[in-house]
Amino acid sequence: PIFGAFNRGGSDVTAQYLTAARATKSKNSQATVLHANFTDVQGIAAADPKLIPNAAYNKVMSYDDALALGAEVLHHRVFDIARKYNTPILVRRSFAQNENGEFLRGFDPREKGTFVKERCSPEDYSTNPNKEVVGIGYQQSGEGYALTVVGPEIHSKPDIISGIEAALASNRITPAIIKGGNNYISFKVPGNLDTVQSAVKTLYGIFFGKISR
Numbered sequence: 001p002i003f004g005a006f007n008r009g010g011s012d013v014t015a016q017y018l019t020a021a022r023a024t025k026s027k028n029s030q031a032t033v034l035h036a037n038f039t040d041v042q043g044i045a046a047a048d049p050k051l052i053p054n055a056a057y058n059k060v061m062s063y064d065d066a067l068a069l070g071a072e073v074l075h076h077r078v079f080d081i082a083r084k085y086n087t088p089i090l091v092r093r094s095f096a097q098n099e100n101g102e103f104l105r106g107f108d109p110r111e112k113g114t115f116v117k118e119r120c121s122p123e124d125y126s127t128n129p130n131k132e133v134v135g136i137g138y139q140q141s142g143e144g145y146a147l148t149v150v151g152p153e154i155h156s157k158p159d160i161i162s163g164i165e166a167a168l169a170s171n172r173i174t175p176a177i178i179k180g181g182n183n184y185i186s187f188k189v190p191g192n193l194d195t196v197q198s199a200v201k202t203l204y205g206i207f208f209g210k211i212s213r
Contacts, residue, residue, distance in 0.1 A: 042093040043114030044071045046135040047204050054212040056129035060115045068150045068184035070137040089116040125152055133207040138196045145196040148186040167202040
């Protein structure tokens with residue numbers, strides 16, 4: 001049952017803190033406490049939808065995946081709080097949309113949103129558009145950008161690494177790893193925004209398919 005709700009404009013962070021407080025209070029019960037966040041998009045995309053209009057949406061990911069990806073649909077502190085208290089998040093669209101992008105009254109039952117939780121199994125990842133790559137993100141870092149590719153145990157997958165290196169090379173970017181974890185790898189991209197966005201598009205094409213105009 002829903003124990004509380006915020007209207008549009010309510011704080012994502014506040015909602016997550018309340019979810020964490022409820023979870024702590026209910027820790028001795030069998031109930032699962034969930035933060036359901038209803039927004040304008042159908043979940044957490046594999047790449048920036050403003051850059052990739054037909055970006056695929058994941059069905060499931062971990063807190064660490066969402067943080068590494070830099071998912072902007074929610075404030076990054078939401079995922080930090082969720083990870084600390086292990087309170088899952090469901091991100092989904094508030095209203096159905098038709099093929100013209102117009103909002104319709106009511107939910108679209110075909111859309112399940114993105115479920116964000118503590119750990120994901122290989123079976124979980126297999127339900128996503130790409131079972132080995134969760135997504136591609138980028139953010140400004142110093143005088144350049146940090147380009148991040150997120151995926152389960154990504155460092156142990158030579159085919160994925162080769163694809164990343166080929167994409168960077170095709171955009172005349174010399175790979176220079178700046179940091180990495182079990183589920184992500186980040187590269188420093190010198191230059192302007194156009195350079196990193198071009199690399200994101202190339203990577204998306206490799207791992208997720210054709211980009212619509």
